[in-house]
Amino acid sequence: MNFRPLSILPAALLSLLSLLCAGTALAAETTAAAQLQHWSAQAGAPGNASKGQAFFNARHGGEWSCASCHGMPPTAQGKHANTGKVIAPLAPAFNAKAFTDSAKVDKWFKRNCNDVLSRECSAAEKADVLAYLNGLK
Known part of the structure; x- marks a missing residue:
C-alpha cells in the first residue's frame, strides 16, 4: 500500500485556506440596500426614512449632528x-462606494454614533438613517 496522507495534507489545507479567505473577502462586500435589510432585520422593523432624516439632522443634545x-x-x-478632512458624499446614489464594506460600515457607525450620541446607535437608528440615505436621488 502506497498511501501517503501527509503529501496530500498540504494541498488540502491550501485549498481549504483559499476557500476560507475567499469567503471572508466576500463576506465583507455589501451594498447599501443589503445594509438596510440587515439593520432592519436586527431592529425587527423596516427603516423609516422620515425618522432617519430627523435623526441625521438632530444634534441629540451634543455639539454635532450627522449633518455637521x-x-x-x-x-x-x-x-x-x-479636522476639516474632506468626506465623500454619504448618499449611495452619489457615492458608489458608500456602504459597500461591512467592516467599514460597522467601524464608522460605531465611531460617528459615539461622536454624535455619546453611545452606539441602535439597530433601529441605523436602519432609519440607511432608509433616508438610500432614498436620496
Whole structure:
C-alpha cells in the first residue's frame, strides 16, 4: 500500500485556506440596500426614512449632528467639523462606494454614533438613517 496522507495534507489545507479567505473577502462586500435589510432585520422593523432624516439632522443634545460633517443633504462632499478632512458624499446614489464594506460600515457607525450620541446607535437608528440615505436621488 502506497498511501501517503501527509503529501496530500498540504494541498488540502491550501485549498481549504483559499476557500476560507475567499469567503471572508466576500463576506465583507455589501451594498447599501443589503445594509438596510440587515439593520432592519436586527431592529425587527423596516427603516423609516422620515425618522432617519430627523435623526441625521438632530444634534441629540451634543455639539454635532450627522449633518455637521456630512452636509445637508449628504449628496455632496462633506467636511469633518473638527479636522476639516474632506468626506465623500454619504448618499449611495452619489457615492458608489458608500456602504459597500461591512467592516467599514460597522467601524464608522460605531465611531460617528459615539461622536454624535455619546453611545452606539441602535439597530433601529441605523436602519432609519440607511432608509433616508438610500432614498436620496
